[in-house]
Amino acid sequence: MSESSAPRVAAAREAPSPSAPRAPGYNFAYLDEQTKRMIRRAILKAIAIPGYQTPFASREMPMPYGWGTGGVQVTAAVLGEDDVLKVIDQGSDDTTNAVSIRKFFERTAGVRTTTRTDEATIIQTRHRIPEAPLKEGQIIVFQVPIPEPLRFLEPRETETRKMHALEEYGLMHVKLYEDISRHGHIATTYAYPVRVDDRYLMDPSPTPKFDNPKMNHSPALQLFGAGREKRIYAVPPYTEVVSLDFEDHPFSADAPNEPCALCGARGVYLDEILLDDKGGRMFACSDTDFCESNRAATTEPRS
Amino acid sequence: MSEAEAPLLVAENLGKDYGARIGCRGVSFELHEGEALAVVGESGSGKTTLLQLLSGEFAPTTGKVSYRLRDGDLRSLADLGEAERRFLMRTDWGFVRQDAREGLRMTVSAGANVGERLMGIGARHYGRIRATALEWLDRVEIEPERIDDAPASYSGGMRQRLQLARNLVTSPRLVFMDEPTGGLDVSVQARLLDLLRGLIADLKLAIVIVTHDLSVARLLSHRIMVMRRGRVIETGLTDQVLDDPREEYTQLLVSSVLQA
Numbered sequence: 001m002s003e004s005s006a007p008r009v010a011a012a013r014e015a016p017s018p019s020a021p022r023a024p025g026y027n028f029a030y031l032d033e034q035t036k037r038m039i040r041r042a043i044l045k046a047i048a049i050p051g052y053q054t055p056f057a058s059r060e061m062p063m064p065y066g067w068g069t070g071g072v073q074v075t076a077a078v079l080g081e082d083d084v085l086k087v088i089d090q091g092s093d094d095t096t097n098a099v100s101i102r103k104f105f106e107r108t109a110g111v112r113t114t115t116r117t118d119e120a121t122i123i124q125t126r127h128r129i130p131e132a133p134l135k136e137g138q139i140i141v142f143q144v145p146i147p148e149p150l151r152f153l154e155p156r157e158t159e160t161r162k163m164h165a166l167e168e169y170g171l172m173h174v175k176l177y178e179d180i181s182r183h184g185h186i187a188t189t190y191a192y193p194v195r196v197d198d199r200y201l202m203d204p205s206p207t208p209k210f211d212n213p214k215m216n217h218s219p220a221l222q223l224f225g226a227g228r229e230k231r232i233y234a235v236p237p238y239t240e241v242v243s244l245d246f247e248d249h250p251f252s253a254d255a256p257n258e259p260c261a262l263c264g265a266r267g268v269y270l271d272e273i274l275l276d277d278k279g280g281r282m283f284a285c286s287d288t289d290f291c292e293s294n295r296a297a298t299t300e301p302r303s
Numbered sequence: 304m305s306e307a308e309a310p311l312l313v314a315e316n317l318g319k320d321y322g323a324r325i326g327c328r329g330v331s332f333e334l335h336e337g338e339a340l341a342v343v344g345e346s347g348s349g350k351t352t353l354l355q356l357l358s359g360e361f362a363p364t365t366g367k368v369s370y371r372l373r374d375g376d377l378r379s380l381a382d383l384g385e386a387e388r389r390f391l392m393r394t395d396w397g398f399v400r401q402d403a404r405e406g407l408r409m410t411v412s413a414g415a416n417v418g419e420r421l422m423g424i425g426a427r428h429y430g431r432i433r434a435t436a437l438e439w440l441d442r443v444e445i446e447p448e449r450i451d452d453a454p455a456s457y458s459g460g461m462r463q464r465l466q467l468a469r470n471l472v473t474s475p476r477l478v479f480m481d482e483p484t485g486g487l488d489v490s491v492q493a494r495l496l497d498l499l500r501g502l503i504a505d506l507k508l509a510i511v512i513v514t515h516d517l518s519v520a521r522l523l524s525h526r527i528m529v530m531r532r533g534r535v536i537e538t539g540l541t542d543q544v545l546d547d548p549r550e551e552y553t554q555l556l557v558s559s560v561l562q563a
Contacts, residue, residue: 153408153411162385166385166386166389168389168423170419170420170422170423170424170425171419171422171423173422173427174408174411174415174418174419174422175411177411177414177415177418177422177429177432178411178412178415180429181412181414181415181433181450181451182412182451245427246427246428246429247427247428247429248428248429248430249429
């Protein structure tokens with residue numbers, strides 16, 4: 001994908017950070033070319049079978065498991081020299097994980113980076129899908145800790161593979177049944193299981209279920225990388241993604257009622273921010289770029 | 304032969320070797336709808352191996368097992384695809400294990416345990432699944448308020464009854480039972496047997512029950528097979544075999560039952 005002629009996002013209004021000089025001694029995007037080819041083959045297979053967990057020979061990365069080693073490998077494999085990279089962690093561009101992964105690719109690939117969703121060609125994310133709608137030609141890369149949605153109910157890998165092969169997905173509803181019988185509603189709020197293209201059951205990584213509807217028929221390519229578990233899966237653009245539910249307990253994305261305390265946006269995913277130790281708190285957009293753009297638009301209108 | 308007379312399950316010359324050791328050898332029989340067959344014998348006589356062959360859990364070394372599907376076709380298990388076999392296992396068949404922990408999901412509630420098969424065949428209405436689960440808990444004499452408890456908090460007898468409910472919820476025609484009363488005390492056993500006998504008669508279940516307890520066999524089964532060292536040494540009507548055993552080994556088995 002790096003050298004491909006995939007349609008790129010239109011020229012940015014504000015130039016993203018100029019491409020930094022690549023640090024000497026590294027191959028482009030850290031991984032060697034053979035490794036990247038191996039990962040691309042896994043990605044192509046994953047795209048061909050939407051939602052299927054494709055095994056790949058995950059490499060040791062210079063960061064601990066659980067920090068996005070899978071996502072970083074996928075990003076490294078699809079990254080090209082003229083790509084513009086955005087990295088978010090819980091919707092935020094400036095938390096530790098996001099900053100260090102962004103710096104990692106600035107150093108090892110010398111690519112341009114941005115915090116603006118509409119300028120990015122590749123967005124690596126942990127947990128969130130940006131509020132601004134994604135476009136054709138964009139790739140969103142998810143960091144996945146546990147790719148197998150059935151794992152907590154069926155610990156045997158041999159058995160879960162068989163269940164995927166034979167489309168035996170009743171067990172997933174057992175989990176949702178348990179939720180309702182315990183809490184009166186489906187209490188799964190993140191890693192909410194989905195069915196992709198009416199075939200494979202998929203764990204959308206720990207994204208909040210609020211973002212599940214954004215996956216359905218998304219114009220962007222969605223790639224999922226699990227480094228420790230050595231799996232890659234994908235949702236190609238414009239693919240049906242349905243959240244599982246019961247007829248009498250339908251799926252709901254549960255948008256918060258309150259507006260963002262900073263930009264006033266409604267119907268967006270909010271973070272709770274503690275302000276003091278006397279119970280003071282506020283709710284603000286978890287997507288920092290979206291929030292900042294909104295605030296900028298109200299003070300000085302942008303073109 | 305009309306459908307009613309056609310056998311439900313046919314075993315032909317079934318055998319299974321574990322390397323040089325014999326699991327079981329040359330077992331043949333027919334089982335009809337609504338019929339209860341007991342397999343008795345001492346530990347290591349091949350009873351459980353036979354059950355695993357019949358239920359398709361293991362592939363036999365020799366012989367074959369055929370089952371009459373709901374469409375009336377008698378099909379060899381070996382010819383069924385794995386998907387079909389697994390589908391059969393969770394719809395038209397049941398398997399009650401000696402150790403309830405193998406037959407139940409211990410970490411999810413009783414209701415979900417009973418509902419799992421329904422959800423497995425596509426039930427997607429929570430209210431109806433729960434209503435069916437309640438109905439079945441009632442039939443196996445488990446209080447409705449225990450529906451949201453995990454079977455880990457159940458007594459041994461309750462676990463076995465829950466296993467029954469979990470298996471019977473899809474109205475199977477054939478249920479395999481491996482020592483269902485093993486490890487239960489006598490009064491709990493009696494209650495379970497009583498319940499089982501009622502369900503078998505009501506639902507016209509065919510069962511294959513493996514047990515070392517001759518009184519269980521007498522109470523539940525119509526026919527009996529006595530196994531020793533992997534071979535069937537005597538078969539017949541249960542009462543006939545137990546009242547008037549022909550083989551020396553069977554005589555020994557019958558006479559070694561303690562009279563209370």
